Amino acid sequence: MGYVPVKGGTEAIEASIKRLKYERLKGQEIIAINTIRSTMRGMVDQVMSESSLYSPYLAALSIKQAEGSMEEAVFLMRAHRSTLPRNYYSQTVEAETMLVERRISASFKDIPGGQLLGPTYDYTHRLLDFNLIEENPTENQQWLQNYKQELQHIEPFKELKYFPKVVEHLREEGLFEVYEADNTPPIDITKQNLDFPTSRSARLQVLTRGQTGAVTSLGYASLRGYGQVHPTVGEVRVGSVPIYVEHPNEVEHGAEDEFYIGEIKVTEVESFVPVKVKNENNEDELEFEIGYGICYGQNETKAIAMSILDQCLEHTNSDFPTHDEEFVLLHIDSVESTGFISHLKLPHYVTFQSKLDSIRQVKKGVQKNES
Amino acid sequence: MKAETHFAFFDEGSKKEIRRAIMKAVAIPGYQVPFASREMPIARGWGTGGLQITLSIIGKSDVLKVIDQGADESVNAVSIKKLVHETTGVELTDRTEDADIIQSRHRIPEIALTKEQIIVLQVPTPEPLRGVEAREYITKRMHSEYDYSGAWLILFEQIMKYGKTATAADHPVYVNHRYVMAPSPIPRFDNPKIHQSDALILLGAGREKKIYAVPPYTNVESLAFDDYPFTVESFEGMHCHLCSGADVFLDELIDHTTGETIYQCNDTSYCMERMNENVNEKEKAEVEGSYA
Structure with a gap:
């Protein structure tokens, strides 16, 4: 009688949860939260980004609890997020203030401030490193020491320099329109349901917490042919940005009264997309627009894909699904898509019975007509 | 760093926000009120809409019953009950008449509910017009313009194809002669129970982020043509x-x-x-x- 006998659900669930715990424990190895934090950077970053909760510690805990399952870990974090009261909104972050670890441009070789590769997998050869099987702490320590010594020979700049945005350079040349800063307070999609047509602030929020795979796939689809956006990456930067909140009670606000509450690591992408615009004489002219992508941690593929989708959704007068905001925004959330797909495992006895009845009635009716 | 969960899981601010959406839903029978659906400790599509309603209206003295496709002991019903119980400590029951709040997936109990009770239905697809129009922006407009030709067309096409209407569960209803509403995938058999119900009926769609309601003693009619009347299983x-x-x-x-x-x-x-x-x-x- 299937898995919904009239009795026994409670016992079955308990047994199942026990079995699940057994699966996690049976290998008799315990992974420390700190081990996850310091060795699984990519995963921690991805979990924080998809769950839109910036906490490497909790992300590591969720990964441990979820036995490494991405969708489960994100799910745990999101559910935890629901229990947290949200007391403040941060001040706008200016990405120029980023402490840059990595910054490249695919548009120009020689960008003001220079290209900085930083840590990236891009130029590694994806060959399994069998040496890691026998990794040992003494050797690692030795390597770290040598590395630090190497760095000592490099002379640091006298003062802290901020990297200007690549796009500024082009704005000066008149290739990009100079937009006035839009200081409309962003809507908070976790407190307000999406209202279509959406505002850009809402779109960017949905995109940045989208499932990495889903955002990448749709961005790819657009790039490959199911869309009209083919960008050049103007700038990818990875680094930490400071977060400030306003004093909640002061009447007068000034930057010096703001509280620094910490920093977050983000990946930021600005893609340059050529678009046709009409000039004063109603002639077609080419101009560049920017597709914007940003996400928690280092996840460049997602941020670039996001910048494509951002630009797609700025131009909705296209038949491609990647330009349809409901199609893109309502289907890329990890918790929503995995939840609804997995709900198909729930019993559908009543609904199926109803369908059976409907089909039987139709069949009866058809036979009657024929006779 | 161990954290205790707040009464009924949510912080009070969230509960208040959801209750406001419920109040609006009750005031406009059958209208889908958008709300900022929270992520829950159970999966989207597994009753998070119903659960959010239950958790935001439940009080310490309430008695709760949860059923899934008619069964109290169905695994998901048990799981939801367990979650509510662990975060509230409320009393649970299987007996329909003993419950103050009944959260249900796809069934309305056989015995008549009373005016003291609230039934919370879990909803996968709150939009009855989704089958004819995929875009939310358009369906919202269709509702506001009282444009239900699409809903009628679905039934009409079934009559053309099969010689009769062939809806299964979730047969659309007119609420208070105004809004066409998806009654959630309850069998057609349960549709008449919504009409002039003594109990308040709340419907929650967590993934689609909508709450709607049928207040007690509201007229609810299943969509049907005069010559092709509505039939139950x-x-x-x-x-x-x-x-x-x-x-x-x-x-x-x-x-x-x-x-x-x-x-x-x-x-x-x-x-x-x-x-x-x-x-x-x-x-x-x-x-x-x-x-x-």
């Missing part, structure tokens, strides 16, 4: 093999020994009640045992 000549109940929604089962099709009440607590009615305590235990 037919269980003519069939009865429950356990309690011999008829005129209830029945599950179709296969007898493992004889291979014959047998029927059983879908509403498990209704069935149990009936079986217990005429037996003494000793036999009662036996019956419950044989039910497993």
Whole structure:
């Protein structure tokens, strides 16, 4: 009688949860939260980004609890997020203030401030490193020491320099329109349901917490042919940005009264997309627009894909699904898509019975007509 | 760093926000009120809309019943009950008449609900027009313009193709002569129970982020044409093999020994009640045992 006998659900669930715990424990190895934090950077970053909760510690805990399952870990974090009261909104972050670890441009070789590769997998050869099987702490320590010594020979700049945005350079040349800063307070999609047509602030929020795979796939689809956006990456930067909140009670606000509450690591992408615009004489002219992508941690593929989708959704007068905001925004959330797909495992006895009845009635009716 | 969960999981601010959406839903029967659906500790599509309603309206003295497709002991119903119980400590029950709040997936109990009770239905697809129009922006406009030709067209096309309307569960209804509403995938059999219900009916769609309601004593009509009237699932000549109940929604089962099709009440607590009615305590235990 299937898995919904009239009795026994409670016992079955308990047994199942026990079995699940057994699966996690049976290998008799315990992974420390700190081990996850310091060795699984990519995963921690991805979990924080998809769950839109910036906490490497909790992300590591969720990964441990979820036995490494991405969708489960994100799910745990999101559910935890629901229990947290949200007391403040941060001040706008200016990405120029980023402490840059990595910054490249695919548009120009020689960008003001220079290209900085930083840590990236891009130029590694994806060959399994069998040496890691026998990794040992003494050797690692030795390597770290040598590395630090190497760095000592490099002379640091006298003062802290901020990297200007690549796009500024082009704005000066008149290739990009100079937009006035839009200081409309962003809507908070976790407190307000999406209202279509959406505002850009809402779109960017949905995109940045989208499932990495889903955002990448749709961005790819657009790039490959199911869309009209083919960008050049103007700038990818990875680094930490400071977060400030306003004093909640002061009447007068000034930057010096703001509280620094910490920093977050983000990946930021600005893609340059050529678009046709009409000039004063109603002639077609080419101009560049920017597709914007940003996400928690280092996840460049997602941020670039996001910048494509951002630009797609700025131009909705296209038949491609990647330009349809409901199609893109309502289907890329990890918790929503995995939840609804997995709900198909729930019993559908009543609904199926109803369908059976409907089909039987139709069949009866058809036979009657024929006779 | 161990954190205790707040009463009924949510922070009070979230609960208040959801209750406001509920109030609006009650004030505009059948209208889908958008709300900022929270992520819950159970999966989207597994009853998070219903659960958010339940958690935001439940008080310490309430008694809760949760059913999934008619069954109190269905795994997901058990899981939801467990979560609410762990975060609130409220009393749980299987008996429909003892419950203050009944959260249900795809069924309305067989015995009539009272004005003291609230039934919370879990909804997968709150938009009755989704089948004719994929875009939310458009369907919202269709509702506001009272444009329900699409809903009628679905039924009309079925009549053209099959010679009769062929809806299964989730047959659309008119609420208070204004909004066309998806009653959630309850069987057609349960549609008439929404009409002039004594109990408040709240419907929650967590993934789609909508809450809507049918207040008590509201007119609710299932969509149908005069010459093709609305019909419910037919269980003519069939009865429950356990309690011999008829005129209830029945599950179709296969007898493992004889291979014959047998029927059983879908509403498990209704069935149990009936079986217990005429037996003494000793036999009662036996019956419950044989039910497993």
